[in-house]
Amino acid sequence: MNTDDEPERTFAAMPPAHGRGFSSSWWGQAWLRALEETALDGQQLKRGRLLAREGRVGAVSVRPGRVTAVVQDRDGTAYRGDVLLQRLSAREWDRFLDMASERSGHIAALLDREMPTHLVEDAAAAGVHLLPGIGDLEPECGCEAWDHCPHTGALCYQVARLLDQDPFVLLLLRGRSERQLLDELQVRSAARVVRAPRDEGASGASGPPSGIRADEAFAARDILPPLPAPPPLPQAPGSPPSLETETGPVADVDPGALELLAADSAVRAFAMLADALADGHALRPPAAELTPDQDAVRLVSATRPDTR
Numbered sequence: 001m002n003t004d005d006e007p008e009r010t011f012a013a014m015p016p017a018h019g020r021g022f023s024s025s026w027w028g029q030a031w032l033r034a035l036e037e038t039a040l041d042g043q044q045l046k047r048g049r050l051l052a053r054e055g056r057v058g059a060v061s062v063r064p065g066r067v068t069a070v071v072q073d074r075d076g077t078a079y080r081g082d083v084l085l086q087r088l089s090a091r092e093w094d095r096f097l098d099m100a101s102e103r104s105g106h107i108a109a110l111l112d113r114e115m116p117t118h119l120v121e122d123a124a125a126a127g128v129h130l131l132p133g134i135g136d137l138e139p140e141c142g143c144e145a146w147d148h149c150p151h152t153g154a155l156c157y158q159v160a161r162l163l164d165q166d167p168f169v170l171l172l173l174r175g176r177s178e179r180q181l182l183d184e185l186q187v188r189s190a191a192r193v194v195r196a197p198r199d200e201g202a203s204g205a206s207g208p209p210s211g212i213r214a215d216e217a218f219a220a221r222d223i224l225p226p227l228p229a230p231p232p233l234p235q236a237p238g239s240p241p242s243l244e245t246e247t248g249p250v251a252d253v254d255p256g257a258l259e260l261l262a263a264d265s266a267v268r269a270f271a272m273l274a275d276a277l278a279d280g281h282a283l284r285p286p287a288a289e290l291t292p293d294q295d296a297v298r299l300v301s302a303t304r305p306d307t308r
Contacts, residue, residue: 007177016055028160048153087175115167237270
């Protein structure tokens with residue numbers, strides 16, 4: 001039974017499948033291989049494949065552990081068919097999420113709503129099997145067949161076409177919706193990013209920090225909050241702090257010169273910011289940098305107009 005808080009997706013009935021191949025994606029074909037290699041009654045599956053190819057499978061409902069549809073027989077009789085697939089346990093989901101969060105490529109792909117094909121092998125290495133094995137698909141049909149019948153067989157084949165549209169259907173069948181999966185993956189990935197520097201410090205390693213790998217920074221782009229909007233441009237350059245204090249300057253330091261340089265830096269920074277925010281700034285070539293001698297002449301002319 002479906003509960004109010006249990007995720008569910010419904011896919012509209014599909015037209016007949018033309019051409020030789022029944023499925024076009026890697027995930028759909030992997031499902032078909034697993035289905036056909038583990039089937040106990042190949043003849044029923046073949047009859048079901050024909051019904052699915054003829055477009056006799058109605059709208060499909062997918063929820064954790066169950067896929068449901070009404071399948072029309074060739075004589076026009078309609079039967080409700082259900083196929084059950086065991087959900088992953090909480091421990092298996094923990095292993096799967098730990099595995100995915102430790103691989104930046106998986107993080108980037110999943111957060112971009114893509115299912116990398118080697119996810120199956122990596123999950124299996126962690127002891128989690130995503131594709132069905134022998135006896136994993138349990139049929140229930142209104143025709144009261146004790147095992148797979150053409151109607152549940154057709155439904156199994158239709159799942160391959162659903163995986164062509166969205167491979168996340170497989171994870172929903174195994175117990176997690178796409179939103180649940182991505183939310184949990186974001187939490188684990190963010191915790192891993194925060195924990196890494198602390199772990200490095202506890203290990204007693206010396207030397208400069210190793211930094212963050214480019215692929216990990218790219219993978220975390222959807223985990224970290226967005227940057228705040230830049231502040232508006234002020235009306236005028238800011239005033240530098242006063243250097244008049246009770247403590248005298250050290251030797252060879254001219255407070256007046258420092259105040260001049262600070263004020264000049266504020267004016268130049270204001271001009272550069274205003275220029276950067278102007279329309280078409282990215283299309284203009286960068287200005288040539290002044291040499292130290294040219295900059296010294298600029299400072300003198302700015303402070304002593306009579307020397308121009």
